[in-house]
Amino acid sequence: MYIAGLQLIAESYKAADTKTQCQKCQRLGHSTKDCINQEYCQICAERHYTRQHKCHICQTIGVECPHAKLKCRNCGENHRANSQTCAMWEKKAVSSVSPAKSDITMKNSSDFAVVIPHVRK
Numbered sequence: 001m002y003i004a005g006l007q008l009i010a011e012s013y014k015a016a017d018t019k020t021q022c023q024k025c026q027r028l029g030h031s032t033k034d035c036i037n038q039e040y041c042q043i044c045a046e047r048h049y050t051r052q053h054k055c056h057i058c059q060t061i062g063v064e065c066p067h068a069k070l071k072c073r074n075c076g077e078n079h080r081a082n083s084q085t086c087a088m089w090e091k092k093a094v095s096s097v098s099p100a101k102s103d104i105t106m107k108n109s110s111d112f113a114v115v116i117p118h119v120r121k
């Protein structure tokens, strides 16, 4: 038995971005529900939700129209905040190198030095 018409559809499952972008403030690294920031438009980087983005020329709301003056919230360039051309994505990818945690030094050890008196028997 052959399964006819079996096609590889895996390609349509474009690898979802593992990096998180907030849909509210457009910043990277946290999800929308964890956002504590002001809302910013993904299209024009103004202070409104993306769905409230409005074109005064064609009166469309919440979508990118030909008149939209694109501005990236993250880098300031003329693309949408979720644009894959944004340099922020690459920066984020390489900045995952965490510095060694060596906060605990022996510098302050004298604070903890306890003078133990000789116990005479």
Ligand SMILES: [Zn+2]
Binding pocket: 022, 023, 024, 025, 026, 027, 030, 031, 032, 034, 035, 036, 037
């Ligand atoms: Zn956010």
Ligand SMILES: [Zn+2]
Binding pocket: 041, 042, 043, 044, 045, 046, 048, 050, 052, 053, 054
């Ligand atoms: Zn907008």
Ligand SMILES: [Zn+2]
Binding pocket: 055, 056, 057, 058, 059, 060, 065, 066, 067, 068
């Ligand atoms: Zn328009």
Ligand SMILES: [Zn+2]
Binding pocket: 072, 073, 074, 075, 076, 077, 079, 080, 081, 083, 085, 086, 087, 088
């Ligand atoms: Zn950008």
